[in-house]
Amino acid sequence: xxxKNLWDILESCxxxxxxxxxQNKRVCIDLSCWxxxxxxxxxxxxxxxxxxxxxxxxxxxxxALIALNCSLIFVADGSIPAIKLATYRRRLNLGLxxxxxxxxxxxxxxxxxxxxxxxSCMIKEAKDIGLALGIPCLDSIEEAEAQCALLNSESLCxxxxxxxxxVFLFGARTVYRDICLGEGHVVCYEMxxxxxxxxxxxxxxxTLALILGSDYSPGVHGLGPESACQIKIKTSKKQMGSKKxxxxxSEIHFNGNNNNSERKNECLRVIDAYLKPxxxxxxxxxVCRVLSQHPFQRLKLQRKCAHFFEWPPEKTDExxxxxxxxxxxxxxxxxxxxxxxxxxxxxxxxxxVKCPVSRVVKQxxxxxxxxxxxxxxxxxxxxxSIVPADLLESACPEKIAEFEEKxxxxxxxxxxxxxxxxxxxxxxxxxxxxxxxxxxx
Numbered sequence: 001x002x003x004k005n006l007w008d009i010l011e012s013c014x015x016x017x018x019x020x021x022x023q024n025k026r027v028c029i030d031l032s033c034w035x036x037x038x039x040x041x042x043x044x045x046x047x048x049x050x051x052x053x054x055x056x057x058x059x060x061x062x063x064a065l066i067a068l069n070c071s072l073i074f075v076a077d078g079s080i081p082a083i084k085l086a087t088y089r090r091r092l093n094l095g096l097x098x099x100x101x102x103x104x105x106x107x108x109x110x111x112x113x114x115x116x117x118x119x120s121c122m123i124k125e126a127k128d129i130g131l132a133l134g135i136p137c138l139d140s141i142e143e144a145e146a147q148c149a150l151l152n153s154e155s156l157c158x159x160x161x162x163x164x165x166x167v168f169l170f171g172a173r174t175v176y177r178d179i180c181l182g183e184g185h186v187v188c189y190e191m192x193x194x195x196x197x198x199x200x201x202x203x204x205x206x207t208l209a210l211i212l213g214s215d216y217s218p219g220v221h222g223l224g225p226e227s228a229c230q231i232k233i234k235t236s237k238k239q240m241g242s243k244k245x246x247x248x249x250s251e252i253h254f255n256g257n258n259n260n261s262e263r264k265n266e267c268l269r270v271i272d273a274y275l276k277p278x279x280x281x282x283x284x285x286x287v288c289r290v291l292s293q294h295p296f297q298r299l300k301l302q303r304k305c306a307h308f309f310e311w312p313p314e315k316t317d318e319x320x321x322x323x324x325x326x327x328x329x330x331x332x333x334x335x336x337x338x339x340x341x342x343x344x345x346x347x348x349x350x351x352x353v354k355c356p357v358s359r360v361v362k363q364x365x366x367x368x369x370x371x372x373x374x375x376x377x378x379x380x381x382x383x384x385s386i387v388p389a390d391l392l393e394s395a396c397p398e399k400i401a402e403f404e405e406k407x408x409x410x411x412x413x414x415x416x417x418x419x420x421x422x423x424x425x426x427x428x429x430x431x432x433x434x435x436x437x438x439x440x441x
Contacts, residue, residue, distance in 0.1 A: 002163075010189055013193045019064070023068040027073070028160045030161060031123060032119075052125070066134075073135070075144045076127070076140060078144075081142045081216075084215050134294045138280065144162075145162045147277075149172035156282060160174070163177055172191065173191045208232060298317075329396075359402065360392070369389075372387060
């Protein structure tokens with residue numbers, strides 16, 4: 001859930017961007033959020049036990065992003081933070097089982113998740129598909145969205161996918177809430193835009209969480225998003241008028257609760273949970289491992305798709321190999337673009353990365369977009385596929401030039417081609433007809 005009504009408050013900052021916005025970016029994914037989304041899309045689906053629509057849709061989502069050379073990192077939830085236990089048990093309809101130690105957060109400990117639950121098994125299946133596609137997974141210490149936010153705030157990724165709004169409170173700067181392959185767009189929120197449009201920074205959003213309620217706090221009864229925003233704005237103006245810093249210590253003085261030591265301590269624990277979540281540090285081995293490049297495991301993916309979808313190896317290759325090849329072509333295009341910006345523009349044959357395109361077969365148009373059918377080199381199981389013309393132009397314009405030169409040469413040869421024997425015979429017959437006298441009855 002995150003913070004109650006926060007997505008509504010941030011609605012004016014929402015941007016719908018084309019899917020190509022993710023090209024050549026590195027993004028981390030709150031894996032639980034994606035599985036819940038994909039599960040909800042197919043909640044009315046009635047199929048066989050082996051039919052796993054959420055895994056199938058995840059597979060197609062991943063291959064679309066791979067083709068854009070979007071480097072992905074799965075981030076899975078770890079233990080449940082002690083401060084969240086009451087909320088967690090209420091969601092499982094186990095509210096009566098909250099113990100005294102869990103109510104007293106100072107003595108409570110985080111809770112290990114049930115790795116044998118149905119949802120944990122779904123997460124494991126998603127990890128298996130991801131790893132076969134070359135997508136690593138970082139197992140969080142506690143909250144996945146907190147780990148995503150840390151990677152984003154440390155500039156180790158360009159953004160994070162999460163539908164939990166408290167990802168902003170953990171420090172995320174760029175958040176993708178949703179993705180739609182059919183319409184080809186992603187829904188994006190930038191913290192810089194939130195600060196500019198609404199005047200709410202990270203501290204302000206944590207204050208809103210204390211008022212509205214979140215996974216960590218019940219909030220103030222009877223106050224909705226409009227009232228909460230008004231209180232926050234008034235508090236900020238008072239602080240500015242009295243020349244106070246915009247610190248959270250002063251912001252928790254709403255509703256007279258600063259005189260209530262128990263409530264104040266509760267607020268301070270919530271603030272601390274958002275500002276200092278338990279995460280793998282940016283320089284940890286766990287983070288360094290997922291930031292390295294992981295190989296595509298073709299045989300493993302074939303086995304997984306056979307198990308999940310009952311596909312033969314050829315069908316898995318048909319879906320996957322063209323996307324892997326397109327990704328490699330984008331990497332080459334990205335390398336050449338970066339080199340050009342640095343003033344280095346070597347010819348194709350002198351680039352250290354081999355061009356995956358052998359030659360252009362023909363020009364094509366797909367849904368109004370100019371494309372080329374190309375012959376690939378070095379991809380067992382893949383011969384030809386269609387790629388956008390602008391991608392080929394940026395990656396290897398030499399291949400287009402070769403194709404155009406060959407096409408033009410072919411046209412010239414056709415124009416100079418001598419008349420065939422059939423044409424010569426016809427000309428001879430025409431001459432005979434001219435010499436033969438014509439009789440009129």
